[in-house]
Amino acid sequence: MQLGTRWTAREEPPKAVPEVLHAQIAAVEEALNPDGLSAPAPRWTLTFLEGRPVAELDTGVVVTQDAAGEVVVRYDEGDEFA
Template sequence: MRLGTRWEFGAEPPASVPAELRPLIATAESRVASGEGRHWTLTWLEGRPIAELDDGTIVTTGALPDGGDEDDW
């Protein structure tokens, strides 16, 4: 089992965030108008890292099940 983590928008991601996810997070942050008070949450689904911003922005290294609707998997 892998544990997730949380960190503030705009801050350096913790060491537990995989290297391949870091540039994707940076790109997502560059597209958000204001990240003030927001946080990222890192979770793992079937061994894949998923970072989700409080506004619902999701960054992952692969497609989410059923096209991204987390309620249906």
């Protein structure tokens, strides 16, 4: 069993975050625009789905590793309410 964790964007990822995700997590964080309004930094949540790591930022950006071992970055629109 693998447990997930949470951490704040632009901080060092915890040891539980697989090294294979680090470069793409850093790239996502580099693209974040500070708003200048002292808003708190978004937080990452690491979980594991079918044994593969899934890092999701509060903004909806997801960094994961697919079944072939490739790192994939996507945006999860979540459940939209009409």
